[in-house]
Amino acid sequence: MRRTFVVLLSLLLPVALWAAEQTVVLDVNGNCRMCKKRIEKASNAVEGVIESDWDRKEHKLTVKFDDTKTTKDKIVSSVLAAGYDADGKKATDESYEALPDCCKYRD
Numbered sequence: 001m002r003r004t005f006v007v008l009l010s011l012l013l014p015v016a017l018w019a020a021e022q023t024v025v026l027d028v029n030g031n032c033r034m035c036k037k038r039i040e041k042a043s044n045a046v047e048g049v050i051e052s053d054w055d056r057k058e059h060k061l062t063v064k065f066d067d068t069k070t071t072k073d074k075i076v077s078s079v080l081a082a083g084y085d086a087d088g089k090k091a092t093d094e095s096y097e098a099l100p101d102c103c104k105y106r107d
């Protein structure tokens with residue numbers, strides 16, 4: 001009985017570990033190096049985020065996160081709150097206006 005349990009656990013554990021880590025790629029608007037810092041900071045501030053990388057040319061934010069601790073929506077909300085349009089959603093005018101002038105990416 002005990003052996004069966006151990007065998008079962010050793011079979012399930014790698015699956016459980018693999019399932020916890022997810023990677024998403026989000027469209028995030030921005031301009032400059034400061035934007036990169038701000039966007040990644042906003043994403044990294046979410047508990048459960050392992051790493052974030054914003055590609056300035058492609059305007060893509062790649063986030064690796066633990067899906068037992070956070071969700072894509074929470075990451076998107078945090079980036080929106082920092083003033084950046086993310087995943088097809090618009091940041092509020094208020095958070096956008098708070099950006100430094102060099103970071104204003106809207107026309």
Ligand SMILES: [Cu+2]
Pocket residue numbers: 030031032033034035036102103104
């Ligand atoms: Cu900027």
